[in-house]
Amino acid sequence: MGLTSFAPAVSAQDSAKPLIVTSIKPLAIIAKSAFKDRVRVEYIMPAGQSPHDYVVKLSDIRKLSSANLVFWIGPDFEVRAAKQFAAVPATKLVTAMNLIYPDHEVTATDSHDHHDQDIDPHIWLSSTFAKQLVENLSKRLNLQSGEVFSERAQKITEDLLVNAKKGNYVVHHQGFGYFVEEFELQSGLSIRDMRGKQQGAKTQYNLRLEGKKRGVSCVFIEPQHGHKDAMAVAKDLSVPTTTIDILAVASDAELPSYESYIYGLATQFSACFK
Ligand SMILES: [Zn+2]
Structure with a gap:
């Protein structure tokens, strides 16, 4: 199937591709590695800032609402942006922590005592987890994924x-x-x-x-x-x-x-x- 190789790079075609919006850059790296040019990928948190402290801006909220899929770690990681992420409709939200640790599922509305502070949320650093996350993204987008870590x-x-x-x-x-x-x-x-x-x-x-x-x-x-x-x-x-x-x-x-x-x-x- 030579679809992609013959497709001219025009924006009309680009905008027909699903848009994945992630919180941090490493999650964008994972999504892009998995689906290459078949998706558009953007991230909202400036890479030079600690994602644990980042506060969502109005322009970020616009980006979140224009996304086909929103991909973040979870309320214990993007602590100060958790409300805005949790407000994204469940049908287009992928909460990475809940996929990797389904027994410890938390929502942003849980009281802080419920959070399992002992679980390391930097899960994108494990290629095993990255592959698991890609599998879920693939299902959610109904798109086949390529290999992210050979x-x-x-x-x-x-x-x-x-x-x-x-x-x-x-x-x-x-x-x-x-x-x-x-x-x-x-x-x-x-x-x-x-x-x-x-x-x-x-x-x-x-x-x-x-x-x-x-x-x-x-x-x-x-x-x-x-x-x-x-x-x-x-x-x-x-x-x-x-x-x-x-x-x-x-x-x-x-x-x-x-x-x-x-x-x-x-x-x-x-x-x-x-
Ligand atoms: Zn950290």
Whole structure:
């Protein structure tokens, strides 16, 4: 079927394609990798801002209502935008957390005590989860999906990380668990918690003690958080800082493939241990 290869790039045809609107850029990367040019994909949260703190604008609400499918993580992740996402009709809303953890389903109207704060919401970092999410998107859009993370991609990413496997490090916020698990890396120390919140003085102090004990190689800075705290920890531990960009802030306007996004993270991660 040569449909796509002969289709001229005219906007009339573009607007006939389903529009997927995501909260964060990595979810847009997953959707685009799965359906390529058969869909339009947009994300609303500026990549340089912490999605845990982002407040939805009026223009975002317009975008949400023009979408055929809205794809977000869930109320424990896009905490301050949860109301607006939850207001999207269920027929066009895909809540990633509820697909991956169906037993812990929450809605934005639940009281905060009901939320399972222990579940790591950074689920897009697991290619296994990414594939599960794509399966659901595919059903919802009635569109066949392509492969988002091949065995070959898995293999070359693993190879890249070989020398980083035993490395100790500090991350900016506790958001790397799935990446660490998937590639069997050491779990690192983190300066901020899972929602990017600063931690108390005692925790900060213990982090420095533990960092010294483990002999960490670097402190990873995430562009969406302020640099100050990470720089201070690095200084106290006398180790360099390096950037790890889980929100794909630095990638061009064009969405990279999910494979190259994960490979990029692995490249950044291994830079700590060179
Ligand atoms: Zn986070």
